[in-house]
Amino acid sequence: MKLYPYQIQVAQLLRNGTSVLLQAPTGAGKTLAALWPFLEAWDRDDPEMFPRQAIYTVPMRVLANQFLTETRRLVQRLRTPTLPHITIQTGEQPLDPEFRGDIIFTTLDQTLSSLLGVPYSLSTTRSNLNVGAVLGSYLVFDEFHLFPYEASLTVLQLLRQIGRITPFVLMTATFSSTLLQQIATLLRDSGVTVETVVVSPEEARAIATRDQQKERRFYIADTPLIDLENGTHQAQNILGHHHQRSLVVVNTVGRAQSMYEALLNAGAQGIPFSSLVTDEEYEEALRASLQKEEKGQKTSENPWLPLVERVREHLLQHAEAPWVMLLHSRFESKHRRFKEELLRMLWGPKSTEAQQPSIIVIATQVVEVGLDISAEVLHTESAPAAAVLQRAGRCARYPGEKGRVYVYPAPPQANGMPNFKPYDQTTVERETCERSWAALQKYHGQVVDFPEEQAIIDEAHTKQDEALLNDIDQKEGEIWRGICDALDLGITATRTQLIRNTISSRTIIVYDAPDESEEPPFGREGFSIHIGSLHASLGELRTLQNTLGLEWALRRLEVREGKDDNEALYFWLPVNTNEDLQGAFFLAVHPHLAAYDAERGFRLGVASNGNYESSITFRPLREQPDYGAYQLECYHEHIEGMVKVLKMGPWEKRFAWSARRLAEVLGISKEAVWQMLYLTIALHDVGKLQKDWQKWAWIYQKRIGQPLYENHCLVAHTWSDGSETHKQIARSVRPKRPPHAAEGAVASWPLLYQQLDNSQGRGWLARIVCTAIARHHAARASNVSPFCMHPRAPQAVHTAMKAIGKWGESVDETKLLLRHSAPRLEDYLIDPPDERASDDVWWDWWAYFLLVRTLRLTDGLSQERR
Template identity: 35%
Template sequence: MQLYPYQQRVKDIILAGENVVLQAPTGAGKTRAALVPFIEGFFDRPDTTPRKCLYVTPMRVLANQFYAEYRELAARYQRLHGRQLDVRIQTGEQPEDRRFEGDLIFCTVDQFLSSYLMMPYSLPYRLANVNAGALAGAYLVFDEFHLFDPDAALPTILHVLRQLHGLAPFMLMTATFSSAMLQSLATLLQPAQVVTLSAAEIAAINTRGGQPARQRVWQVADQPLQAAAVLAHHQHASLVICNTVRRAREVYAELKQQAPPETEVLLLHSQFLPDDRRQIEAKLRSRLGVSSQRQQANLIVVATQVVEVGVDISVEVLHTELAPPASLIQRAGRCARYPGDTGTVIVYPVETYVPYAFKPDEILKHEMDATLAWLKERQGAVFDFDHEQELVNAVSAARDQNIIAGIQADRHNRRASIQGCLEGQRAGASRLLVRDVDSRLVLIHPDPDQLLASPYDAVGLNIPLYSLRSMGKDWLQRPTDAPWRVRRLDESDAGDQAESNRPLYRWVDVHDSKELAQSAIIVVHPALAGYSAHEGFSPETGNLPFISTLPPARPLIDRPRSSLYVETYAEHIQRVLDAFQELVLPELRFAASALECAAGWSPGSVLRAAWLACLFHDVGKLSKGWQQWAHAYQQAIGQPVAKTIALAHTTFDFQNPTHRQAEREVSRSTPRPRHAAEGALAVAQILAGAFNISHEKELVQAILTAIARHHAPFVQDCQAFSLVSEAGNLIQNTLQFLPEEVNYSLNINDLWVNSHHHQQFAELLIKPTSRYGWIAYTLLARALRRADQRGTEMGAGQTLP
């Protein structure tokens, strides 16, 4: 299919290594414009273009649609080129790529930003530093940019793009930013080119195939939205969009009672399980999509913002509660969507402005009121893209300018907040830096201990925190015979426990709804809340059949709870290095080269740093204390190993009570010491001598930080240690596993075998204030942790002779 002229312009700019801010109408092919340069570069320019693309959306439904569409397209490219383009999705409801390991990843903005901020919503606390390194060197696309929270997500995204300037080409796309906002963004993100469409281009797209242009008539109602008004205007296909799930449930219930039997009423909102939502969306596309017989339908759909973007349907009448102009225009895109269609958009006043404004003096409330007044003056008008832009410029331009001015004025405070978050100061970070509508995973189960094996994998609902608080108050007060009401996940010991085989999680009873913000996962007793496939999450209705489960189909996050087998130090290092070469190196090459160029480091230095991080990551296990513990444990389980053999892993089966008992008893008499930070300190002088320390000191600090934090992501201290006498020889013997171009200037005699002076260890670690050093740390931490995990898996089943 031939590209539209503007799509060709975008492709040329992106492949030239420049950045784009694109404004184009709904239905004009923005997604194709963004992805064609990446896909062509992936197959045709493998050495000069990014190997990974993160396509960031404001809403899960948009990610779902693009994922389905481009997974099919990738299959066609694979047949054509004989190579795979790994397309994945990562959202709260479809966490299929929690570690951002795909080539083309569709994700929501909260998944993206939380990963950058080292508090990934998709991963437990101890894995906080795994995902950040996936961003540098990737091609970043932000779709429907106008829908990102202007107080939280938007300024944080702009900070990220400035930090990754020169390392991650990007594209911002929108249909409804004001002209002032477009130019301001381009200025803030210099260099970035603004691409817009001419009137002739828009007309050609809207009349493609020789059909007449679509036509929408806009009207304004006098009273808030009610079921009777919907039924009065209904012909064949009607869509009702409410601003909250609660309102959608209310209108749906009214329509179910009042609609004639032959009229089907469907409900769609964010609080459905993924499979049920996909079934409803598929049904909508089959009944109301581009190839459907819409004139034969008799269907009313009640929905929330989940249909604003990404659901490719067209109805005759759209009933929508008042929202900001950008949202109204997006909603209108579901009415008379296709060439030749005609339809009516009816906007209803609201009594409450939630979720856009919670207080009477908030600017979005005033903007919504101004929008309603502007529309009333044009009652019954037919709007095209120019009219929509007129609305945005008239109502939103002032706020857009204030947003940019506020972002500029608050840059230093935001930078400080982000840097604090990167160092582990998470309190309030989600609301301040990602979005105010913070969500929690809500599970339903009578015995939630059954989910502790991997609670982040459990099937549940993502509920906004502001909604969850009111639900929590009701659950804590409602009469019930249940033995408990609400619990939250406590993983406060996960960082310390990560190097052991003890449980990582526990449930803590919730006594006040304010406590719900303290955990990523909440569980409610099924006597108080339930779920149904037709209406979704029902916080007021208990004793329904659904309970949360751990899905058997995909690997669980908490792989350390699987069996481990005794493994020598040399065997483990060799397997980790093999895993690095096979799994990690292909992803790392482009990002490493871009970082070396930007930071002025010598060619190949970042890749060498990654090899050495993997080589030295477990040197701390060569301490006398760690080896004493490992051998005592093997003795306790009846599988002793000769004391002359240095171990990296011990045999452990979580299901084996003998192993669990031995681990507890040995740890009481011979506590297992930490090893990650201790190993980093032990090899600090070796690494300092292996690089040009005058120019690459930050890179050396990044390696030390990656090693120190390959189990606990925010460790700042180091315990005293003493390595075994043969440690130097053991490390020397592992150098054979390195490529020749890496194995130079390594003086193992610089190994620090004893340390009691560890109080100033934190000074060796890289800080977020070091731009390139911190980016190097994220790349190295990701590389090391992925290689270490894969290497450990490779060692499963291997035993000593």
């Protein structure tokens, strides 16, 4: 495979331990530039020199889907004995919630919530599992310009710390020169080794020439594309410029739906998705597609293909007028995914002119990135320059093509000011939109290539980028407090502060919500609506409710505590005023007051027959290990099983790079880091060697009819088939099974201190290991019970040390603490972080997260293996 010079430069920098800030034109191979260093390292199979896991983070799930497909094709070309396992983890496709894959394509929300210890994909007790995955991986952050403001600040703050250990690429086609250079300075001042790689105008031209020169010529219109206030639109203009592939991008769903109707009225014909494909066929194709992606099957087996062919044939056979279709965020998954597949096949790189029906696509921001398609003509509303240029990347995208881009002014508001919604939430954003429009006007009638794009970006975005960088300094303490609250305390509210401010949006479903309590309807597919739109629509909804004689229009979900512990009751309460909307994040609209179809999507406040209700969301069933079923294991057998999993799976190779980097920042040898890991494994269940735990096990085994003989070794797991009968017996045994994780950490302390810290003096390495042991079942365990170890506990530990080989040879099991009447767990844990924490504190936490991830995975997988 022949790489471009800049792609080679990126690989060389990362190979030498330097992270990269990358700017390259749309279509110049940024994805390959980011992934090639990882694939090259995989091919060399030297796990100490580069991470053995890569997490590719994008701002939108559609990008994750696209890159997943592209990368699977790329990986098939490798000649290594084993190929990296590629997975996807998004809210829509939660196929790798534990981040087990070798290359994981995921969204920004998933990566950041995992790194912050408040993951969307895992329960609270397991929330420390994925932090180490992110810390121990090669990180790619793509399309940085599309990150929410909160996430941009958080990513940059975190990279100032973890970027000193973890290699990364941060990239987009639309960095301003100011942002690129000042991010580099910010990171370097924090001790991060990082370089900028910007494709020069000469190389950009060479890339374009090598792939046959493509050309986009920009034209600036005088009147808005669509003006709902005045009822004007440019439908005839769109039809006049249309040949076969026209893309129209507007800024809001409402304007997209109105433009669709305007084109129908002007003579275009809507693609009849509802009549060409049944709901059952959509659902079956979606189910098959998600299951195929989960299993990593070859991309040639595309379950959407028969449906796409059916629609294509219909469009070609009835070509009396141009076809028109809508694509926006308020379609159900099955319809949105089908439309994306249809466009990829008709407008993608493998399509041919002869196979293409004449189509006009009306879309919103969902097409800016992630869809590898090429239109002949683009019509776009004015927006921030970065967004406009990303939209332009869907026009004349392939070698030798020539395209036209028409940019229209924003429609006026009632006060005469341009309406840039949703891009004008702040003064800074509105001013960026105004500068973008002014900058674009200078290029009327001109070809806009990469140098011109960069000039437009610099003129439009520099001031907003400077404001972002200024906020990093101004809000540094606030951001680090949020990070510490997430990592140490697990406060999930920090997601809004640090990842994405969702307060401005509400999820709404079309549902006949009952008056009485019910099971939560979270399984239904909802639509996200801005709170401002709901405020504007509430009066019309209430009026329509009264006209139709309905009992209610809009209801909000309220959660109340039940009589039993951990019981929650769900009630639907009426929404009558705007104040009722403020604290409501999950809403139901009466089925008679909303409409939905595969052609237009969801419409709020439209009188209907009430036949539509929001669909039940399909989720593929992952093969989860059944941790309810256990084999009877002696303590040393359990440790032997975990060591086998560590060595046979990818986990030891993945830890190799982390061990090298941790040794460097902790100031210890690699051997010491490896010993920390193996001692964590060997001692993690020492708390089960208590008298009462073993007594419980003896009674339990007797009651299920498989008693232990008198001199049986001390056990780590009793036998269970996972049945309710066995679970009931386990709960009924007295004395109750005592807790063991924190107790084992305290009991192991003297042994760990002597082995790891005797020459260091402060017990810091032992504290890291104790924290991993104490929290290997509950991520934020803070309590410990009095304990008394079994007399044969030291012997059990001695036998277990043989399972970890050389790392246990010098361990003195007689140092095990046999009893403690009033232990304080905090005396054995690493210090909690705060915004003023030193590097030493953070490196201790990073080491803990890396240890506890490997421990928890090998612990669970040792049972899955059996």
